[in-house]
Amino acid sequence: MSMSHNDIQARLLLYLDRDLPESKEQQIRDHLSQCALCSRQLKLLAAVWQSEEARERIQPPTHLWAAIERRILRHKKDIAVPDWREIIKRYVVRPAPAFAAIAAVLLGIYIGTFSRNGESLRAQSMGQRFQPGEEFGLNQFDLVPPGSLGITLINVSNIE
Amino acid sequence: MHDDELVARLKQGDRTAYGELFETHSSLVFNVCHRILGNRADADDVTQDVFLHAYDALPRFRGEARLSTWLYRIAVHLSLNRQRRRKRERWLALEFLEEPENELPSRDIVSSDDTPDIIAEKQETKQIMQAAINALPEQQRVALILHRYEGLPYEEIAEVMQTSVASVESRLHRAKRNLARKLVPLLKDL
Numbered sequence: 001m002s003m004s005h006n007d008i009q010a011r012l013l014l015y016l017d018r019d020l021p022e023s024k025e026q027q028i029r030d031h032l033s034q035c036a037l038c039s040r041q042l043k044l045l046a047a048v049w050q051s052e053e054a055r056e057r058i059q060p061p062t063h064l065w066a067a068i069e070r071r072i073l074r075h076k077k078d079i080a081v082p083d084w085r086e087i088i089k090r091y092v093v094r095p096a097p098a099f100a101a102i103a104a105v106l107l108g109i110y111i112g113t114f115s116r117n118g119e120s121l122r123a124q125s126m127g128q129r130f131q132p133g134e135e136f137g138l139n140q141f142d143l144v145p146p147g148s149l150g151i152t153l154i155n156v157s158n159i160e
Numbered sequence: 161m162h163d164d165e166l167v168a169r170l171k172q173g174d175r176t177a178y179g180e181l182f183e184t185h186s187s188l189v190f191n192v193c194h195r196i197l198g199n200r201a202d203a204d205d206v207t208q209d210v211f212l213h214a215y216d217a218l219p220r221f222r223g224e225a226r227l228s229t230w231l232y233r234i235a236v237h238l239s240l241n242r243q244r245r246r247k248r249e250r251w252l253a254l255e256f257l258e259e260p261e262n263e264l265p266s267r268d269i270v271s272s273d274d275t276p277d278i279i280a281e282k283q284e285t286k287q288i289m290q291a292a293i294n295a296l297p298e299q300q301r302v303a304l305i306l307h308r309y310e311g312l313p314y315e316e317i318a319e320v321m322q323t324s325v326a327s328v329e330s331r332l333h334r335a336k337r338n339l340a341r342k343l344v345p346l347l348k349d350l
Contacts, residue, residue: 009344013336044347045340048285060190061204065182068211075212 003027008038012045163227170218182211185228188310189235195305196239198290206242210235225319232310232320236302292342300335303328 003011008031014020015028032039169177189210194203213234221230293301299321306317307328314332318325 006341010337010341012344013340014333017336019333019336041344041347045343048289048343048347051285057187057191058194058200060186060207061200064186064190064204064207065179068182068208071208071212072215075215 003031005035005038008032008035009041012038012042013049015042016046016049164223167218167221167223167227171221178215181214181227185231186211188228189231192232192235192305192310193239195293195309196236196302197243198294202242202246203239206235206238209238213238226316229316229319232306232312232316233322236306236320240298240302288343288346292339292346295342296335296338300331300338303331304335304339307332 008028011020011024011028015025018025020028032042166177166180170181186207190203190207193206193210194200197203197206210231214231217234225233293304296304302321303317306312306320307314312320314325314328317328321328
């Protein structure tokens with residue numbers, strides 16, 4: 001199966017490093033022999049890839065060991081006698097957002113519970129203060145004299 | 161044998177042994193940090209972190225891997241952490257809208273005989289290569305750096321990255337294909 005330009009170009013580094021199966025290498029060699037564009041790109045890639053290889057390793061800075069020794073000494077001291085500032089940072093400051101979140105959740109639950117209780121208390125107290133009709137003081141007056149036919153009719157209608 | 165002896169002395173708290181550890185492995189650690197992070201300042205900081213971390217973790221080192229492999233693993237882990245933190249900081253500071261600063265070629269690669277044109281060309285080539293490598297996915301980038309620039313065999317890379325040899329081969333293969341795709345359009349303009 002023949003490869004497109006994009007397929008060939010994507011494999012050029014693998015070709016340079018001989019990381020391809022022989023059949024694929026042959027396909028690329030055949031293509032390069034006929035394609036000036038891909039040949040040029042191979043040359044450019046080879047120049048960059050090889051110049052990278054030729055680059056020497058970077059020397060670490062000379063102060064590095066002294067800096068590491070200082071940090072180790074400081075680290076040993078911190079482990080032995082924790083600084084009070086470090087203790088506050090570790091046990092108060094760092095967990096503060098978590099504590100705040102928990103407090104907010106608990107407050108929300110408390111407010112929610114309180115407001116529901118408050119409503120039912122209010123409903124109860126309203127109910128106890130007034131029986132139907134009582135709010136206008138109607139219980140103070142008997143509209144129908146006791147023992148009269150009117151009372152008998154009212155009692156019968158209440159039963160129904 | 162040398163590793164075993166050094167580890168034994170380190171566990172006994174021998175300070176000269178720690179100095180030897182640094183002398184033998186500082187270049188390896190610094191270079192891999194520099195390759196991953198792309199600048200000397202961060203590489204300097206992370207190299208210090210690596211040796212401090214090694215100092216703490218040495219009592220727990222079981223000697224199943226070589227000391228160099230162990231240090232590579234710590235260096236890769238801390239370098240990637242630093243890079244992720246920098247990306248977050250740049251994002252929060254809205255610096256992702258700006259181009260990142262590119263480091264000039266170090267004195268080690270620029271010779272005193274180089275003309276300004278050659279220096280500029282080397283710098284441009286380095287920047288192009290660094291940008292293309294930085295654009296690779298993390299795992300592919302690390303595998304490429306360890307294989308190509310540190311010269312580690314596949315087995316050791318697999319130990320450093322705590323994966324299989326087949327996985328390392330696959331990552332390297334994909335890394336080179338992705339790198340070629342990124343480099344070809346950039347090199348066209350040179």
